[in-house]
Amino acid sequence: MLTRDLLRFQLRDGEVVPKLLRATPANVDLAERLIAFWAAGVGQRRGELEDAVMPVMHQSRALVVARGFNKLILDGCTFAEAASAAELRTRAFAASALLLSAPAITSDDHAGAVAAAVGLAAMDLRTQLYGDLPDFEVLEQAPQLSAARLIERYNLALCQGLLLTAKSLRVSISDADVGVRRRLLKALRFRRLLAEVLVDAEGILRLDISGPGSVLDQASRYGLQLAQFLPALACAGGWRAEAQVTVSSRITPRATGTLRLSHELGLVGDSAFLGFVPPELRDLERTLVARFPDWTFREPTLMTIRGGDRGGELVVPDLEITTGGRTISVELFHRWHGASLVKRIGQLERGEIPHLAIGVERALARSPAIAPLIASAGFVRHGFQFNDIPSPRALAETVERLAKT
Structure with missing residues (x-):
């Protein structure tokens, strides 16, 4: 997405209106030139490419648009991660300190002596000494984009930045x-x-x-x-x-x-964002599958709480587990979900969602507004606490408790 300095918008009667791009000849030409520049840069160092792209961007009359295009292309690039140069720096600095006891006539002589001490030519030492910095990363792959697709990504990234x-x-x-x-x-x-x-x-x-x-x-x-x-x-x-x-x-x-x-x-x-699953949730489910082979996991089903004239409220669980012939849904609440948690505990107290287990992050459970609710009958029966990731034991105790009723 675009950073704050790249956002283009208008303020109009209390509304923030994003300045979306159209596929004009000028925008298409700029997009094509930047895409071609990075595609041709495979095998070159990042720092050199970032310097060389500046004249290409400055050919545009709308520099902020060019910078936005460039950021999105750069975000899609793959760079080879350089090997750590920390050990080489340690050896070079130690050799330099030792040689300073008998200073060389010139700085070049000193650099040559340090290079010889670590077994490198002076030019190679200069190149490798900080070779693990981002500027020295080598471009392995540039994104394969059309100009039209880059403009589409720009418009979406602009709205994301405003959000x-x-x-x-x-x-x-x-x-x-x-x-x-x-x-x-x-x-x-x-x-x-x-x-x-x-x-x-x-x-x-x-x-x-x-x-x-x-x-x-x-x-x-x-x-x-x-x-x-x-x-x-x-x-x-x-x-x-x-x-x-x-x-x-x-x-x-x-x-x-x-x-x-x-x-x-x-x-x-x-559509790739529709299939996103947090790695910690994938890891948790794999751990539960291995720990509890008798449990059955499936795609969580939406749960409806009837709301009269307003229609029905939907609960969106994180996990759905079947054990002992009972299906228990699990919903996780993190530190910014306080308002939703208060409402959910009230629904559990009233018996509106009998087969829902809830996990509450401890940072949220300790907050003044939530701490009294943790002692409620609804939470004691349906809930458990966790730090960053729910522990299988705490989750299992709650699931098994609900499955027996």
Whole structure:
């Protein structure tokens, strides 16, 4: 996605309007030249390429667009990681310190003596001494892109960059495809974005994704997760999203406005984001499969809590486990999910979701608003605590307890 210094937008009557690119001849030409530059740079060092690309970018009348294109291409490049030069530096510095007891006449003489002491030619020592820095990485592969695809990625990355300061997001999905909806909710869950999920009387799926609101570190991380959800959301046939974001520019140092996005903008999603599964969740499931061979795991089923005239609220579990003839769903709550957790414990207390187990990150469980609820009957029966990743033992105790009822 684009960083703050690359964002292009307008402030218009309290709205933040992204300046999306069209495939004009000038934009297509610029995209093609930058794509070709990096494709031709395979085998060269990163630092040299980053210096050489500057004149190409400065040929554009819109330098900020060129820099945005260049960043997206660079993000897709693969560089060979250089071998560590730490040992060579240690040996060279030790040799240099020893030789300073009898200083050479010139710095070149001293450099030559140090190189000889470590068994290298002076020129080779200069090249290898800091050869593990990013500038010395060698380009192995450049992304295979068309100009049109780069422009599509730019527009999506621009909107993602604007979303980074959002603390909440309201989404409506009119696409009736059940498979698309299920994959979107799965992507939502795997981004650790808990939301109030409703299907209204007209069949529109509505997501109210709320963030942590106060702690800056958590809010920043949550904004990143919201931004990373956008490529999945844009895969839907019909959707709208709205968020309050904070932006700054040379004209307006800092301002808050409403960002409204929808399928009507022509944003092109990335289906790869629909299949994203956090590595820690994959590792947890593999551990559980090995530890509990009698358990059966399957794709979590959406759980509906009826809400009268408002339609039904959907619960999106992280895991679904069948044991002893009972199916138990597991939902995990992280440190920024306090508001959702309060609501969920209330639903468990009222017996609305009898076969749901919930895991709560300890950092959240210790917070003043949540700590009293951890002692409630609903949590004692349905819940367990974890640090970064749920422990198999704590999860298993809760699952087995619920499966026996």
